[in-house]
Amino acid sequence: MVTPTTPSTPSPPSTPSTPSPSPTPPTPPTPPTLSEAELLRLAGSVPDPELPVLTLEELGVLRAVHVGSAGSVEVELTPTYTGCPAVEAMSSDIERVLREHGVREISVHTVLTPAWSTDDISPEGRRKLRESGIAPPRATRAPAPAPVPLTLGPTRTITGAPDTEPLRCPRCGSADTELLSRFSSTACKALRRCLSCREPFDHFKEL
Amino acid sequence: MTATTAPLAALALGDDALVLSHRLGEWAGHAPVLEEEVALANIALDLLGQARVLLSMAGDEDELAYLREERAFRNLQLVEQPNGDFAHTIARQLYFSTYQRLLYGQLAAGKTRFAGLAAKAVKEVAYHQDHAEQWTLRLGDGTDESHQRMDRACAALWRFTGEMFQPVDGLDGVDREELRTAWEESVGQVLGRATLTVPEGPRTGAWTAGAGRQGVHTEPFGRMLAEMQHLHRSHPGASW
Numbered sequence: 001m002v003t004p005t006t007p008s009t010p011s012p013p014s015t016p017s018t019p020s021p022s023p024t025p026p027t028p029p030t031p032p033t034l035s036e037a038e039l040l041r042l043a044g045s046v047p048d049p050e051l052p053v054l055t056l057e058e059l060g061v062l063r064a065v066h067v068g069s070a071g072s073v074e075v076e077l078t079p080t081y082t083g084c085p086a087v088e089a090m091s092s093d094i095e096r097v098l099r100e101h102g103v104r105e106i107s108v109h110t111v112l113t114p115a116w117s118t119d120d121i122s123p124e125g126r127r128k129l130r131e132s133g134i135a136p137p138r139a140t141r142a143p144a145p146a147p148v149p150l151t152l153g154p155t156r157t158i159t160g161a162p163d164t165e166p167l168r169c170p171r172c173g174s175a176d177t178e179l180l181s182r183f184s185s186t187a188c189k190a191l192r193r194c195l196s197c198r199e200p201f202d203h204f205k206e207l
Numbered sequence: 208m209t210a211t212t213a214p215l216a217a218l219a220l221g222d223d224a225l226v227l228s229h230r231l232g233e234w235a236g237h238a239p240v241l242e243e244e245v246a247l248a249n250i251a252l253d254l255l256g257q258a259r260v261l262l263s264m265a266g267d268e269d270e271l272a273y274l275r276e277e278r279a280f281r282n283l284q285l286v287e288q289p290n291g292d293f294a295h296t297i298a299r300q301l302y303f304s305t306y307q308r309l310l311y312g313q314l315a316a317g318k319t320r321f322a323g324l325a326a327k328a329v330k331e332v333a334y335h336q337d338h339a340e341q342w343t344l345r346l347g348d349g350t351d352e353s354h355q356r357m358d359r360a361c362a363a364l365w366r367f368t369g370e371m372f373q374p375v376d377g378l379d380g381v382d383r384e385e386l387r388t389a390w391e392e393s394v395g396q397v398l399g400r401a402t403l404t405v406p407e408g409p410r411t412g413a414w415t416a417g418a419g420r421q422g423v424h425t426e427p428f429g430r431m432l433a434e435m436q437h438l439h440r441s442h443p444g445a446s447w
Contacts, residue, residue, distance in 0.1 A: 082328050083256020112260070113323035115330065181242035182338055183249035187331075191242065207330050 034101065039065045043075055046097055049089040050186055053132045056090060060120025063111055072105035073098060078116045080207070081187045118207045130170045135192070135203040138167065169194035170201055177201075214265040215281065216377035219420055220321070221261030222282035225272055226428075227303060228254035229435050230290055239293055246338060247296075253331045260324050273439035277422075277429050284419040285367035287428040291360065294346055294353070298360035300339035305393050306371045308332045309386050317380035340397050347401025358403055365406035370417030 034042070043065060044057030056062045056077075063076040075094055079087045091108040098106050118137035121129075126136035166175035174196035182205070184191035189202040231251035238244035262268040285303055290296045311332060314325035346357040372387040395405050416425070438445060 079256070081253055081256060081331055082260060082324070083252040083254070085252070112327045115323075115327035117330075181246055182334060182341075183242075183246035185245070187249045187252055191245075205334070 036065050036067055042097055043094045046093045049086045053128045054125050058122045058125030073103045075108045076111050077108055078111050080116055133170050135167055135170045137204045137206045140206045171199050172197040216375050217261050217264040219281040219375050221258050222280050223286050224254040225258035226282045227286040250335050257328050273436045277424055277432055282419050283370050284417045284425050289427045294356040294360035297342045298364050301343050302368050304336040304339050305390055308336050309389050313381050319379055343397050344401045347403040362406040366416045
């Protein structure tokens, strides 16, 4: 879906509300002389609306920035989950940041292919997640995009399943954790509890 | 892909996702435990995201969702069935998520216009299927009461499952026979592990229910649509 978001009340960068100390007549806004790499860096510096400790670049959702012939800028964004409600907020935040840097014509497109994976989260992003109490996703790109089995406890005749790579508590580092719910505060997280320090924590699910 | 038939396929898949999303959303405020409420709402959100992409392939997503009459919807009758007790919801999830994962798996490997979305969504649906399987095991292999209820739910919804393997106009590159075999194997295996029996009785043929893909729906669907469409029809263009 194309999301050509246009904020209803954008303040034009050419008319700052604070009086300018310079007596020179107002100059036209800086033309978008920024390179695609610089624009990509700017757009990538926008914090994720739901996990503000991460930037969009660290989350790996920013795919490309193209500068058109008339100086218009086109941004390609991919959602983490198809139904991720943060995409619209991301789009308008990107628009705002680029507008502040003199880009006047911006369109943000949502692209689905290739599908985003938690492997796209940068090492720095993973470190920040762990620091903010969220267990980062484990690598998935090894064999197939199958979900990591999140098995509940035993039933009358089932005696639990063998564990895969252990998931560590982001607070105390213990590998002794249990799943409380495979869906948590957002679609991308599961809720777990550490059996050592007893704290519940979110786990960014492998996708 | 042809211009005339592809929108029908987009409607069929989009309506499946939209209608099931709405049904799961009805659990908000009513689920047995808070974690489960959050889980069902998250699954509903994934499905809504898929529905938006698919319906946008066929036209204006809001018009299609809010302004069509019942007979214009192309979803399976399975997904419009009421939530019932929790076991009914889980049985519906097991049947549908297994179907959707297998179908999207095939579409993701193909070259139709659905390949991109399917590749994205199949990873989400894998979690939906895992959720349904875990609950099927929990309920089927749980207490006598939960076993009975899960058994009843699986049997009650069985007659709606044959429709999943009927041809869909414009949905090219799907091997329906392979889909059916894989579905039966997967669902049968889960039911077996859950100490439940695979329901008997006609799933296809004269006794089967299901013509949702032709726009024929069951009675509860009209009431669901009335609720889903009421706000938009009463206040056109309303926004938050």
